Amino acid sequence: MKIWKKLALASTVVLVGLSAAACSNNSSSNNSKSNKLTLWVDTEQVPYYKSIAKDFTKTHKNISVRVVQSPNGSANAKTDVGKDPSKAADVFEVPNDQLGQMAEAGYINPLSPSDTKKIKSDYIDVASKGVEWKGKVYAYPYAQQAQTLYYNKSKLSANDVKDWTTLTSKGVVGTDFTNAYVMWPVFFSAGTQLYGKNGENLHGSNFASEKGVNALKWFAEQKHNKGVMQTSNALNQLKKGNATAILDGPWNAANIKKILGDNFAVAKYPTINVGGKNVQMEAFLGIEGFAVNSHTSNAKAASQLAAYITNKKAQLIAHKEAGQIPVLKSAVNSQAVKSDPVAEAVIEMAKPGNSVLQPKLPQMAAFWNGAAPLISGTYDGKIKPADYMSQLQKFEKKIEKK
Numbered sequence: 001m002k003i004w005k006k007l008a009l010a011s012t013v014v015l016v017g018l019s020a021a022a023c024s025n026n027s028s029s030n031n032s033k034s035n036k037l038t039l040w041v042d043t044e045q046v047p048y049y050k051s052i053a054k055d056f057t058k059t060h061k062n063i064s065v066r067v068v069q070s071p072n073g074s075a076n077a078k079t080d081v082g083k084d085p086s087k088a089a090d091v092f093e094v095p096n097d098q099l100g101q102m103a104e105a106g107y108i109n110p111l112s113p114s115d116t117k118k119i120k121s122d123y124i125d126v127a128s129k130g131v132e133w134k135g136k137v138y139a140y141p142y143a144q145q146a147q148t149l150y151y152n153k154s155k156l157s158a159n160d161v162k163d164w165t166t167l168t169s170k171g172v173v174g175t176d177f178t179n180a181y182v183m184w185p186v187f188f189s190a191g192t193q194l195y196g197k198n199g200e201n202l203h204g205s206n207f208a209s210e211k212g213v214n215a216l217k218w219f220a221e222q223k224h225n226k227g228v229m230q231t232s233n234a235l236n237q238l239k240k241g242n243a244t245a246i247l248d249g250p251w252n253a254a255n256i257k258k259i260l261g262d263n264f265a266v267a268k269y270p271t272i273n274v275g276g277k278n279v280q281m282e283a284f285l286g287i288e289g290f291a292v293n294s295h296t297s298n299a300k301a302a303s304q305l306a307a308y309i310t311n312k313k314a315q316l317i318a319h320k321e322a323g324q325i326p327v328l329k330s331a332v333n334s335q336a337v338k339s340d341p342v343a344e345a346v347i348e349m350a351k352p353g354n355s356v357l358q359p360k361l362p363q364m365a366a367f368w369n370g371a372a373p374l375i376s377g378t379y380d381g382k383i384k385p386a387d388y389m390s391q392l393q394k395f396e397k398k399i400e401k402k
Helices: 043-059 074-083 096-105 113-122 125-130 164-170 210-222 234-240 250-263 299-308 312-322 341-349 364-380 385-398
Strands: 035-041 063-069 091-095 140-146 148-152 173-175 228-230 245-248 264-267 271-274 277-280 283-292 355-357
Touching (some): 035 299, 043 312, 063 299, 074 091, 074 096, 091 096, 096 283, 140 341, 148 341, 173 234, 210 364, 210 385, 250 264, 250 341, 264 341, 283 299, 364 385
Parallel strands (some): 173 228, 173 245, 283 355
Antiparallel strands (some): 091 283
16 A cells, blocks of 8 residues: 655756657667666565566667565655665655655655656656656656545445435445545645645645635544544455445555456545535545666666556556556556556546645655644544634744754
8 A cells, every 4th residue: 555655955967868669669779788777666666677687678678677665665755765775675665755855855866858758748648747846857657646435335326425414324334544645635625735836835734824724623623523434444444334435546446346247336436525615525635657777887778667567558457457557658548457447547537627736845744743743633523723823823833944
């Protein structure tokens, strides 16, 4: 599961020259020396990326690839690479909210002009924006991740799940108010911004406002909503039958299908009432990608590998094996993706107004650390209504520090 938790401008940027053909899976390296590369992926991804890497070496015969699991998962890529970049993998998986931090620290370099052009033209807009930092692209995107609503259709109808009030009066939603990735987007529904409209304005947050207070009021109200269950293991509660719906991401779709069987159903988030208005409940939109270690000794080969493992064939394999939702236009438009209800719901949630792309500012680390206690403290009643505004002001100031 991707729980998105997230350092000195580095050495001169080295742009890696890579032809467009290399991205298309039709080239082979012209280097005479043998290139040995290491690829970090999440534990459950190792088997199918070994297969993808094997195919890569068939067309790049002088490159060998060792696929191993990330030390602490891709969600901790910045930390793992930062321990000693020279010993980290040549190519590693990274969620987009860490790209700004890694670029500023000098762990990764911008992609070549040809690869940048290809990503901007062949991938969905939000994917290219997701891997962009200060006008430059830093990773090869391969998946989009936005949470959706999974539910037991023998207990709830498609109509029931369209609105939070109806949903929680007819069923029980299992969710986690200690998880900022899941719950913070209620602030977006309330009309506030995090680091501005584009997510890169350090002083662009405005949740220390009446709209932000409305979001906190909503959290507090859920404590007394019998149709809302606080749980750190929603899957288990769904399996036990204690929850009839949960908020979760595509990474858990296969597990949810096993639990619900023929009663499996998925939909976009419902509308919620915040500040007296019925508005769309929003989610964070994350873009998963593969970045090239700026300390690699085989930059060209590493870039070729990163491009290959995010091509159409690789994205469709990741979709089939792990339910990852592609971002390459040709893969998104494939029959396999179009016929997948989970993909349909995620793609719908990825649209503007339904989700907000995770900001990439280095200060996101401070955001993740402080957002969860603010939300859970309000939900639990430990933070009192009289203190809502002061707590929001304190937090907003904290995440603006350089």
